[in-house]
Amino acid sequence: MIVVMKVGSPADEIERISQEFTEWGLSPEKIVGKHKVVIGLVGETASLDPLQIQEISPWIENVLRVEQPFKRASLEYRHGEYSEVIIDTPDGPVAVGKNHPVAVVAGPCSVENEAMIVETAKRVKAAGAKFLRGGAYKPRTSPYAFQGHGESALELLAAAREASGLGIITEVMDAADLDKIAEVADVVQVGARNMQNFSLLKKVGAQDKPVLLKRGMSATIDEWLMAAEYVLAAGNPRVILCERGIRTFDGKYTRNTLDLSVLPVLRSLTHLPIMIDPSHGTGKSDYVPAMAAAAIAAGTDSLMIEVHPNPAKALSDGPQSLTPDKFDRVMQDLSIIGKTVNRWPQAEVALA
Amino acid sequence: MIVVMKVGSPADEIERISQEFTEWGLSPEKIVGKHKVVIGLVGETASLDPLQIQEISPWIENVLRVEQPFKRASLEYRHGEYSEVIIDTPDGPVAVGKNHPVAVVAGPCSVENEAMIVETAKRVKAAGAKFLRGGAYKPRTSPYAFQGHGESALELLAAAREASGLGIITEVMDAADLDKIAEVADVVQVGARNMQNFSLLKKVGAQDKPVLLKRGMSATIDEWLMAAEYVLAAGNPRVILCERGIRTFDGKYTRNTLDLSVLPVLRSLTHLPIMIDPSHGTGKSDYVPAMAAAAIAAGTDSLMIEVHPNPAKALSDGPQSLTPDKFDRVMQDLSIIGKTVNRWPQAEVALA
Amino acid sequence: MIVVMKVGSPADEIERISQEFTEWGLSPEKIVGKHKVVIGLVGETASLDPLQIQEISPWIENVLRVEQPFKRASLEYRHGEYSEVIIDTPDGPVAVGKNHPVAVVAGPCSVENEAMIVETAKRVKAAGAKFLRGGAYKPRTSPYAFQGHGESALELLAAAREASGLGIITEVMDAADLDKIAEVADVVQVGARNMQNFSLLKKVGAQDKPVLLKRGMSATIDEWLMAAEYVLAAGNPRVILCERGIRTFDGKYTRNTLDLSVLPVLRSLTHLPIMIDPSHGTGKSDYVPAMAAAAIAAGTDSLMIEVHPNPAKALSDGPQSLTPDKFDRVMQDLSIIGKTVNRWPQAEVALA
Amino acid sequence: MIVVMKVGSPADEIERISQEFTEWGLSPEKIVGKHKVVIGLVGETASLDPLQIQEISPWIENVLRVEQPFKRASLEYRHGEYSEVIIDTPDGPVAVGKNHPVAVVAGPCSVENEAMIVETAKRVKAAGAKFLRGGAYKPRTSPYAFQGHGESALELLAAAREASGLGIITEVMDAADLDKIAEVADVVQVGARNMQNFSLLKKVGAQDKPVLLKRGMSATIDEWLMAAEYVLAAGNPRVILCERGIRTFDGKYTRNTLDLSVLPVLRSLTHLPIMIDPSHGTGKSDYVPAMAAAAIAAGTDSLMIEVHPNPAKALSDGPQSLTPDKFDRVMQDLSIIGKTVNRWPQAEVALA
Structure with missing residues (x-):
């Protein structure tokens, strides 16, 4: 100062x-x-x-102010070395970070029933995803909209986890649900609307599971890193930052404005791994492939993509979801870009 | 549709x-x-x-979409009749609404110690305030900044309440604290950062105390009214909407952009009473008097103004706080505008 | 630095x-x-x-950067003394500035024909306006929308000027039209979309007529004052700053967000007089009276209000225009606030 | 409707x-x-x-409103066929469009002297650029900042054109300069600040040279396409749209927010070719390589990158300029992504 x-x-x-x-x-x-x-x-x-x-x-x-307001989240704190977040999944540990392949998270906005979540899990796994996303508790603008199936959806996620071997990422909206969620989830997500719910940040910081911290829809880079700092300061070093689009003056064609410049910016400021969510970031499935490819080219460590077996019947966020077939094709296209920048997993050798 | x-x-x-x-x-x-x-x-x-x-x-x-997304919050829901929120205070009930005098809420950002909060309460009461604001739990961007004195500050608010006769308004950040807060507070505040913390909204909607709902810093009018709808739908009809400045592209001279057009806009959409907070809305005490006067001229039902006995030593938000002396003068000026628009309390006749 | x-x-x-x-x-x-x-x-x-x-x-x-980027526009440049802009009108000079009554500018978005502009001029004059606004050249988002009657509209403004005694304010969009416009106009307006059309700023700075400089829809305070600095540096000291609403994330109910905090902010930075345009600032005539009253309470030096004899048939901006009858009532209400803050013209004594 | x-x-x-x-x-x-x-x-x-x-x-x-407000710019207008803009350069015609290799435009913010512009032209050509950018007339926020060398800079651009064989892109700020500029320029640029300078749009639409239309810093997609519509309606069909970053709430680390989602969005709305400018879009040369790669992956038709022989001494925009050496390396990296998506020029066979 x-x-x-x-x-x-x-x-x-x-x-x-x-x-x-x-x-x-x-x-x-x-x-x-x-x-x-x-x-x-x-x-x-x-x-x-x-x-x-x-x-x-x-x-x-x-x-x-000369110095940055964040400390533990800063790149200096680790002397310029990028951190990796290692996540346990039924299929073994998956590392997310700058020196690892792009980790793909896929799945529906919300868990609707066992058949759909298990089927989706198997499909996205086959296409190359490492994690299944799916909401049990859903933040909805309207109190009259579907709020998620809650606790019973957690059981369905557990079933999908077992059936597919994928790690599970799901959102916590209320600290009272944290224990139940952490039993099933491999990564606990804090949503954009709760990015500055400091009570919740302290609580996810005081438990063990890795935390996926979505950027608030009008959060500055500094505020976002300070939110991560809450989790880090509470003792949990495993934080992944997820850009999901910011609010700007134009929402006619895209629900949010996906700010891909966070990739080079965050790299210069923080050691934490970065995820990009082009599904929420654009709000329209047609725009997802181009933005996912762009994110890989710009250096993302991870992608979150919404996939739903029948978007037209989805209980939430159908318009931004890909079908499993479409997701297959997108992953093939992404693998080409991913290999070009040396950030795509090697094809595993099938053992007889 | x-x-x-x-x-x-x-x-x-x-x-x-x-x-x-x-x-x-x-x-x-x-x-x-x-x-x-x-x-x-x-x-x-x-x-x-x-x-x-x-x-x-x-x-x-x-x-x-042809119709509005909100229902209970809409003006139609009450057939065009504006609602009043009646709040019990030690000095008797105070009504906040379009057909009542402007209710002034004043006090420090956070409760620091008994002397300061009691002194401030007495001073703002003498100047015409009906409510004391003061934070026990403080949402702070940095985990290293003063987080409020918590439970012990609630006791100090109770003391100030008793000493001054003012109603108490304080923020709840964590549903786990709600019972303790509701014991002391006459109005429970949901802060801007929690405007879409839907779990919290449901819980303040399920208790009895009136709710002051601050607008999120990038919340649209519709999102704000939908957040109110959460509280109303959960059973609590006493909601006051508080504008506290929105986030725009220019934050150099003001911390936020105070959006006074919400006054005529909300009047055409909702029956709920409206409060304006020029202290957070501008972030600078010098700008508070002009914006408070503007709010009254544009028809606000209530004002929230930060007052601190020694802003230079305040633990938070000093720069936007008025001293009690300055507050006295501002209230005198506001009373002139308030009387002009027939929205200022009549001087009470002192009884011998 | x-x-x-x-x-x-x-x-x-x-x-x-x-x-x-x-x-x-x-x-x-x-x-x-x-x-x-x-x-x-x-x-x-x-x-x-x-x-x-x-x-x-x-x-x-x-x-x-420690110092302000603007110089001639700064309050320091005049040692803390606010400037007044004196404008010649057929009825004599009108001073606009902090130590003068609120000067009201009224009239239609665009000049449509002689009858309408002359009638409007007479009506707004009778209600207390000192200036007539009316567009001859109109900036329109669509090339297929009515672009203004151009040169022939200038003649109609001249007729309205003579018939009413009001000063004329009209916009210049193209430097090639400046001479023709300056023959008729008492104040030359640079519109929001041209606030950083630096070629045009230099040219209006090199001529004699006072300049009304509208704030660009996403211009920061500094950029706005730097635009004024272009005019001042080119030799024209008579600049009035006009706030007309900024672009934010919410445009559903208001076309722009009228930023009234510019009133106290500009007062602390610049000596230049300030005008507020609640018609463009909200885009809806119903919201104009409240925001005009707020602007006076917050200390504006001038108001610009759209008035059209038949808003439903207006060729542009009908929804934000008041009828002359409505304008009469608004002016009466504003006069009450204006007198309260000692910024309203004294009723002139009618001489026999 | x-x-x-x-x-x-x-x-x-x-x-x-x-x-x-x-x-x-x-x-x-x-x-x-x-x-x-x-x-x-x-x-x-x-x-x-x-x-x-x-x-x-x-x-x-x-x-x-059901239909789009733009017509000639719409994809329907050409029955779903994307247009190509063919630009004459000393080295022959270069086509810009969806079915052509990515055309790279490079060069300094402003033309400073003959040596620097000719040297830069030769260096960027050797690295693969097809066009040289360089400002003769510069829009600057401050009237006291370097405004460009004007007419004499045009001669230097002509010299660089001849020496390098590159096409020239330079900005017109004032319609009065258009003829002089069009003598030298192969593409006439309308800058972000003039995107809604409708007089200028009509004039560049009435001349023959292709027009590069930068997006205004807070222009919606519709407004941008309507600005293009002005040019198209005036008779000039050769328009290229250039995204250069929009204004959002966070300008600490990047000068603007580069909105890459325009790539899939514009593809679904318009037939016009698209250019991305990561230099203005981020304001910092360190962030340019990642965003340029992202733009290619997301399908851009063209890139504009600032290159200056000595950014530390540049008269404007040094911080966002690459050195020629850095540009060489960036182009090599981009060629890998470009070839992956089949949008990179084939190496020309050197003829003996």
């Missing part, structure tokens, strides 16, 4: 301010020029608000 | 679609012209997604 | 950088602390780009 | 409205159901405003 004093600031006011900073537990350093004095602040400045500091004296011209 | 069929749609396809709608529990009405057929849908369409409907046939040209 | 050097920056690199700044015509001041060195830059920094400076050495940690 | 009448609308009111539409030159079709009547409007509805229509009767419940 850099505190710029106005020209002509009295020496004793600078002294008084420096003392105040010391009382706050900071180490102020006076940096003196012929005309200007600047105070550099060293210490735990992450929680300080520049505007707040400005209030302490009328002689302060400006307060400028 | 209006389903527009493409020119030349086969009669049996229109039949098939109509049947599908009937299975969904809707009453489709075929509206036939020489060239075009349109299907009107009557029934519980609030939870339907136009994009979802579009999926059911390639012969559908367009699906258009 | 403050250049923060990384800890451990070599002395000769600091020297090299300082020399480079000197070559750019700036006066660098080295500000030295025990751990950190900061370089303060004095001189013509308004045109410098912090990112650009960052490029000149890998040892630069951060470049921070 | 679909006009939905309120339940119980009197038959003669429906008659009156239909007659009014007929007077407007439209063919209204009454579509009658048991409860509801809907009026379908056929004809030139592109210029109609739904809000405007709503005004004509209180019995109208809603007016809904």
Whole structure:
């Protein structure tokens, strides 16, 4: 933090301010020029608000933040080394991160019945997915819309997990459900609408399962990383960041604006792995293949794609879901891009 | 909902679609012209997604929503009559609504200690406030920032309530704290970051205290009213909507953009009372007086203004807090506008 | 501008950088602390780009702008004194500024024919307006929409000017039309879509008529003031800033989001007078009265309100236009607020 | 356009409205159901405003636009066939479009002197670019910033054109400069700030050179296509659409948010070729390679990349410019993705 004093600031006011900073537990350093004095602040400045500091004296011209507000999420925290999140699945551990193949998560918006979720799981696995997504608890804008089958859907996810060998990713909306969810889920998802539900963040940070943290629909990069910081600070180091589209001025053709620039930006700021969700990011299945390919080309570590056996009859988010057949073709196309950038799994050798 | 069929749609396809709608529990009405057929849908369409409907046939040209997605929150639901929310306070009931004087809520961002909260309560009461605001649990972007004193702050709010006679408004961030909070609070606040925390909305809807529902920082008017609908549908009819600034492209001089047009817009859509928070809405105490005056002129039912005995030392949101002295002067100025529009409380006659 | 050097920056690199700044015509001041060195830059920094400076050495940690990018538009430029723009009208000079009554501009979106523009002029004058607005050249999203009657409409404005005594405000879209427009107009308007049409700004800055500069629909406060700076730097000191609503994520109920916080914000930054346009700002005539009242309460110097004798038949922007009768009633209501804040013209004494 | 009448609308009111539409030159079709009547409007509805229509009767419940507002720009206009824009260059014609290799445009933000522009031209040509970009007239936020060398820069572009064989793309800011620019340029660029400078659009539409139309920084897809429609309607069929980043709420790490979803969206709406500009789109050269790769994977027809021999000394936009060496490496990486998707030029066989 850099505190710029106005020209002509009295020496004793600078002294008084420096003392105040010391009382706050900071180490102020006076940096003196012929005309200007600047105070550099060293210490735990992450929680300080520049505007707040400005209030302490009328002689302060400006307060400028130099350092990043996040710490454990920063790339510096791991000395420039990217972290990998290793997730246990019935088929063995899957690593998600910059030095691993693109991990594909697929499945329906919500778990509707056993047949559909088990069938979908088998189909997406055959196409190359490593994880099954499916909502048991659904955040819906309307209280009158289908809210997910809740606890009974968790059992269906467990069945699909066993039948397919895929890892399970599902959303927690209420901390009271966390234990039940963590019994079934291999990754616990915090949705966009709860990205700044700090109580929930602390609780998913205090349990063991990896956390998929979706970006809030109008969250800045800094706010998103600070939300991750809540989970990390609570003791859980396994966080994956998922971009799912931001809210902008134009929602006519796409539900959100998928911000793929987070890929190079986050790489320069954080060690955490990154997932892209082109299904929510565009809201329309026709736009998913192009944006998924773009995400791989730009370096994503993971993709989340909605797949539903019968999108026209889906209880939620049908318009953005691919059919299993369409998903097969998309995965084939993606594998070509993925291999080109050396981020696609090697075909496993079938053992006799 | 209006389903527009493409020119030349086969009669049996229109039949098939109509049947599908009937299975969904809707009453489709075929509206036939020489060239075009349109299907009107009557029934519980609030939870339907136009994009979802579009999926059911390639012969559908367009699906258009005619009706509002909210019901209990709508002005029609009360046949055009505005509701008033009556809140019990130690000094007696206070009504908030279009046909009542502007109710002023004032107090610090967070409760810091007993002296400050009791002193602030007395000062804002003397200046004309009816409610004391003060955070026990604080949503903070950084996990390292002051998170509120929690339960112990609730006791301090109770003390301030008793000492001043003011009603208490405080935020609930975690449903687990709701009972404790509701013991002290006269109004339970759901913050902007939790506006779409649907689990929390259902729970505040299932208890008795009035609910202050802040607008999410990028929530549309419809989403905001749907969040209110969650509370109303859960059984709690006492909801006040609070505008606190939205997120836009320019955050250099104001933290948010206070959207005062919600005043005439909400009036045309909903019966619920409206509060404006110019402190969060601008983020800077210098801008509060002008925006508070504007809110009264545009017809607000209530104002929320941050007041802190020593903003420079506030643990949170100092820059947007007025001092009690400044608040006195602002209230005097506001009373002039308030009286002009016949929305200011009559001076009470002091009884000997 | 403050250049923060990384800890451990070599002395000769600091020297090299300082020399480079000197070559750019700036006066660098080295500000030295025990751990950190900061370089303060004095001189013509308004045109410098912090990112650009960052490029000149890998040892630069951060470049921070302290001063405002605008100069002639700044409040400091006039030592804290607000400017007034005095406009000649047939009825005599009208002053627009902080120390004058609210000047009301009214009239149709576009000039349609002589009868309508003359009638409207007389009606709005009788209701208290000082200026007539009316478009001869109209910026329309569609090339197939009515583009204004152009030159012939200018003659009709001249007729309305003579018949009513009102000053005329009309938009210039093309520098080639500027002379013709300036013959008729008392104020030349630059529309929102041309706010960063820098060629046009230079040209309206090089002529004599006062300039009404509408805010671009996604222009930051700084960009808006820099646009004004173009006009001022070209030699024309008479600029009025007009807020007409910004583009945000929610356009369902209002066409734009009217940002009334510009009133206190601009007052703290610039000496230029401010106008508010609630008609474009909301896009709906029902919302105009509340927002006009709010603007006066928040301190506007001027209002622009669309009035059309028959909004249902208007060739453009009918939905946001008031009828003359409605405008009469709105003006009466506004006069009450205006008098309360001492910003309304005294009733003129009718002379026998 | 679909006009939905309120339940119980009197038959003669429906008659009156239909007659009014007929007077407007439209063919209204009454579509009658048991409860509801809907009026379908056929004809030139592109210029109609739904809000405007709503005004004509209180019995109208809603007016809904079914068709697209653009016509010549629509994919239907060419019966689903994508157009190619063929541009003459000294080295022969280059086709830009969906069925052609990705055309790369490279060069500095502004033309600074002959040596730099000629050297840059030769370097980017050697790396595979087909066009040289370079600004003679520069739109700058500040009137005090470098505004481009103007006419003399055009001569330098002509020299670079001759020396390299590349086609030239440069921006027109003022219609008065159009003839001079068109003498040198092979493609005339309309910048983001002038996307709705309708006078300029008409003039570039009335001349022969192909037009590169940048998306305004807060332009919706529809507004952008309507801007293209201005050019097309004025007689010039050769328009290329260029996405260069939109303005959102987060500008800390990227200057704009590059909206790559325009690639699949525009493909479904328009026949016009698409270019992506990752340099302006991110504002930072480090982010350009990832976003350029993503654009190719998502199907762009063309790329615009800023290259400057010495970004640290660039007179404008240095931070987003690559050095020629870096550009060489980026082009090699892009060629791999480009070949994977069959959109990269075949290496030309060198003839002895």
